Amino acid sequence: MDHDAGTDAPAVLDGEGVRRRDFINIAAVSAAGVGGLTVLYPLISQMAPSADVLAESSTEVDISAIQPGQAIKTVFRKQPVFVRNLTAGEIEAANAVDAASLRDPQTLKERTKEGHENWLITMGVCTHLGCIPMGPFDGGTVLGEFGGYFCPCHGSHYDTAARVRKGPAPKNLEVPEYEFTSDTVVKIG
Amino acid sequence: MSFPWANEYKPSHPFMVWMDEKLPLPRLVYNAVGGGYEVPRNINYMWNFGFLAGLCLVIQIVTGVVLAMHYGGNTAVAFDSTEHIMRDVNWGWMLRYGHANGAAAFFAVIYLHIFRGFYYGSYKAPREMIWLLGVVIFLLMMATAFMGYVLPWGQMSYWAAQVITGLFSAIPLIGDPLKEWLLGGFAPGNATLNRFFSLHFLLPFVILGVVILHVWALHIPGSSNPTGVEVKSESDTLPFYPYFVAKDGWTIGVFMLIYGAFVFFMPNALGHPDNYIPANPMQTPAHIVPEWYFWPFYAILRSFTQNFLMFDAKLLGVLAMFAAILVWFFLPWLDKSPVRSATYRPLYRKFFWALVIDVLILGYLGGMPAEQPYILIAQLATMYYFLHFLVIVPIVSSIERPEPLPFSITESVLGTDGQAHLGPQG
Numbered sequence: 001m002d003h004d005a006g007t008d009a010p011a012v013l014d015g016e017g018v019r020r021r022d023f024i025n026i027a028a029v030s031a032a033g034v035g036g037l038t039v040l041y042p043l044i045s046q047m048a049p050s051a052d053v054l055a056e057s058s059t060e061v062d063i064s065a066i067q068p069g070q071a072i073k074t075v076f077r078k079q080p081v082f083v084r085n086l087t088a089g090e091i092e093a094a095n096a097v098d099a100a101s102l103r104d105p106q107t108l109k110e111r112t113k114e115g116h117e118n119w120l121i122t123m124g125v126c127t128h129l130g131c132i133p134m135g136p137f138d139g140g141t142v143l144g145e146f147g148g149y150f151c152p153c154h155g156s157h158y159d160t161a162a163r164v165r166k167g168p169a170p171k172n173l174e175v176p177e178y179e180f181t182s183d184t185v186v187k188i189g
Numbered sequence: 190m191s192f193p194w195a196n197e198y199k200p201s202h203p204f205m206v207w208m209d210e211k212l213p214l215p216r217l218v219y220n221a222v223g224g225g226y227e228v229p230r231n232i233n234y235m236w237n238f239g240f241l242a243g244l245c246l247v248i249q250i251v252t253g254v255v256l257a258m259h260y261g262g263n264t265a266v267a268f269d270s271t272e273h274i275m276r277d278v279n280w281g282w283m284l285r286y287g288h289a290n291g292a293a294a295f296f297a298v299i300y301l302h303i304f305r306g307f308y309y310g311s312y313k314a315p316r317e318m319i320w321l322l323g324v325v326i327f328l329l330m331m332a333t334a335f336m337g338y339v340l341p342w343g344q345m346s347y348w349a350a351q352v353i354t355g356l357f358s359a360i361p362l363i364g365d366p367l368k369e370w371l372l373g374g375f376a377p378g379n380a381t382l383n384r385f386f387s388l389h390f391l392l393p394f395v396i397l398g399v400v401i402l403h404v405w406a407l408h409i410p411g412s413s414n415p416t417g418v419e420v421k422s423e424s425d426t427l428p429f430y431p432y433f434v435a436k437d438g439w440t441i442g443v444f445m446l447i448y449g450a451f452v453f454f455m456p457n458a459l460g461h462p463d464n465y466i467p468a469n470p471m472q473t474p475a476h477i478v479p480e481w482y483f484w485p486f487y488a489i490l491r492s493f494t495q496n497f498l499m500f501d502a503k504l505l506g507v508l509a510m511f512a513a514i515l516v517w518f519f520l521p522w523l524d525k526s527p528v529r530s531a532t533y534r535p536l537y538r539k540f541f542w543a544l545v546i547d548v549l550i551l552g553y554l555g556g557m558p559a560e561q562p563y564i565l566i567a568q569l570a571t572m573y574y575f576l577h578f579l580v581i582v583p584i585v586s587s588i589e590r591p592e593p594l595p596f597s598i599t600e601s602v603l604g605t606d607g608q609a610h611l612g613p614q615g
Contacts, residue, residue: 044370047384053374073471077375080471128503129355130376131348132473153352153477154491155559167559168494170359170501 058189060181063119071136073124076176076188080124080132082149082162083186090160091118093147097159104172108161111175121186122162122173126151133158133173149173192411194423196224221408227426228433229414231602235309236412237440238302244441245295246400250393252288253337256281260340262386264379267342268467286456292334293459294448296482299327303517308541310417310529315410317521322403324517326396331483331514333392336385338480339377345461347468348477350377350385356490359504376470416601417529418594422608425598476558484555485548486510489574491559492567509571516578523578526586528594536589537582544577 059076063083066072071084086094094108112119124132133149133156134142144150145166146159156167163172178188198219200206209216219225259278261270274281303323306312312320335353339346354377358368373380411420420426427433451458459481463474479487493506500508516523531538547570554567600606 047373047380048370049372049374050380053378053380075471078378078470079376125376129352130358131352131477132471134473134475152473152475153348153559155494155564166494168491168502168506170503 058187061186061188062184063186064184068118069136073132073135073137074188076123081176081188082120082122082124082133082135082137082173084120084122084136084162086118086120086160090147094159094161094163097163103164103170106161106163106172111161111163111172113178113180116180119180119186120160120162121178121188122175125174126153126156126169127164127171127173128154128156128167128169191220191225192227192420192423192426194426195220195227196428198223198225221404222429222434224428224430226408226429227420228412228429229420229425229598230427230432231416231598232412232414232433234440235301235305235415237437238298238305240437241298241440241444242295242302243400244444245291245298246393246396248291249288249295250397252284252291253390253393256284256288257386257390260386262340262383264342264382264468267340267382271341271343282456283452286452288337289460290448290451290456292337293451293480293482294444295330296334298444299330300482303327304545307544308531308538309413309415310524310526310531311413312521313524313529314521316407316413318406319403320521321518322399322406324514326399326403328514329392329396329399333389333396334480334482336389336392339382339385340389341464342382342468343464344466344468344472344474345464345477347377347470348473349479350381352477354381356507356510359501359507361504377468413529414598415530415532416595416598417533418596418598418601421597422599424606424608478556481552481556484553485551486513486555488551488555488567489513489571491555492564492571494564494568509575513574516575520578520582524582524586526589526591528591533592533594534585534589535592537585540577540581540585544574547573547577 056077059074059081061072061074061081061083063072063085066083066085068085068087069090071082074081074083091108099105099107108120109117111122124135126133128151131151131153133144133151135149136143142150142152144157144159146157148160148162148165149158150156151158151167151169154168156169157165158169158173159165161172162175164170176188178186181187198209198216200209200215205215208214216225256274259270259274259281261267271285274285276282278284306320306323335349339350350372354368354371357371358364360367369375371381372378373384414420461478466474478484487510490506490510493502493509495502497505526534526537528534531541551567551570551574554563554570557563595601597606597608599608
């Protein structure tokens with residue numbers, strides 16, 4: 001019962017070809033669809049980290065006061081970073097493990113800078129669900145079964161190279177980008 | 190469903206007659222929760238928790254809207270504004286304790302409501318859609334409760350946000366960008382708190398919308414009942430008003446006594462003292478636990494400690510935790526027994542109680558530290574949980590010999606039903 005059909009071209013009366021209103025229909029729906037998706041993008045993107053959050057600069061840390069066996073907790077991008085001065089025994093313990101047998105196989109050497117193997121610098125964010133593991137800065141009594149760090153939330157144990165050895169964490173504590181600007185100053189980020 | 194014998198809405202006042210012609214809202218209400226809704230006469234007290242859940246939602250919305258008038262969703266002021274509510278705002282302490290304990294009450298009521306469904310087979314045809322919408326409501330409640338818990342910006346708030354958004358980073362490839370997108374940063378911060386406040390305000394109204402769909406879907410087949418036998422005749426039902434409104438009123442009284450006891454006499458019994466310490470991104474509390482109503486699921490999350498095949502332990506834990514609820518969506522099709530009520534299913538009834546015990550054990554373990562022997566017990570309990578839904582329920586439903594059902598609801602109540610002698614067509 002299309003009243004406009006009579007005014008269209010004869011081919012349309014036979015039910016063939018593209019009618020004018022078919023074109024208008026597809027064009028209008030497409031424009032609305034593309035327009036809708038275009039609006040969706042900023043609505044989703046606005047939730048991503050904003051410019052001021054992204055603009056957080058690098059952090060310089062003075063490590064001169066950290067004695068072997070000690071560690072500090074500092075801040076990088078509003079997240080904790082562990083800077084730990086390993087003792088000779090802790091280095092030995094880390095190197096005594098066959099790295100290939102680990103869940104996230106890495107050697108202590110790969111996780112430290114050449115010439116500064118005693119400086120273990122990692123993010124203080126458990127790779128399980130983001131808690132801060134406990135370490136020497138918490139009184140030194142809770143270091144986990146492998147003498148490194150222990151996450152109290154879900155029981156992940158890290159060794160003296162901050163590698164995960166036990167518990168649910170899938171990866172070793174992340175080593176951030178950093179460099180030694182002098183023997184006593186580290187620039188993180 | 191409107192049974193043929195249901196009372197019809199008959200407005201008498203001229204204004205109500207006029208209203209009924211223009212906008213039959215009173216008619217809708219009358220047929221939904223008034224004298225026009227016929228309910229099986231034999232429903233027991235386990236059928237009161239739906240109404241109570243609705244009351245809890247109203248309590249949460251009312252207290253929540255007024256709390257939002259005094260709260261500031263910014264990391265600089267959130268903790269202090271919460272204390273301002275507690276100390277300075279007139280009756281602020283009551284509103285906040287009412288809201289926090291109201292959330293706990295809501296979950297207590299909803300768990301009883303859900304397990305009523307497990308026991309009496311309320312999820313079975315023709316009520317699958319009611320069940321599915323109910324699971325959606327439960328998921329929305331969990332999201333809402335979690336975001337609400339973050340708002341006071343205490344230590345537990347902060348670390349709950351860190352841990353729960355950390356769940357999403359378990360997803361391969363897109364996990365970390367997704368987590369940053371959810372947080373609006375690399376760690377929970379002002380962007381996180383502000384959006385959680387916005388969503389925490391919005392979601393209860395989404396829940397309200399799904400509750401309306403839940404009740405709508407309920408009214409198509411009508412309420413279930415403890416026998417699981419469908420309504421056959423007028424003698425099987427009574428109108429919702431006044432009979433069940435009065436009965437719900439009685440349980441509201443009991444509920445209010447318990448809820449009031451918590452709000453006024455032990456308002457922090459279910460909370461955690463660490464949440465009265467302002468959020469500190471540099472210090473994780475030694476023992477992070479969610480609120481008690483998340484404990485069973487938290488125990489399932491933590492019970493995965495070893496990598497399996499190509500999946501790491503963290504991803505498995507997260508998948509299992511979500512699967513523990515998502516499996517409920519499939520329950521109407523996993524349970525093939527045509528008999529609804531466990532009253533007539535001797536074997537299923539035993540396994541129902543085993544599930545109750547299993548969930549209670551999981552709940553206990555979820556509140557304990559992540560140490561042995563708790564982890565091992567949680568692993569066994571998690572295994573049993575999934576075994577129940579995926580193996581035991583389907584097998585029991587096919588091998589079980591149910592006990593004879595009563596002819597009708599009336600017969601189950603009175604011991605006899607005159608219609609039962611008329612023949613099988615009922």
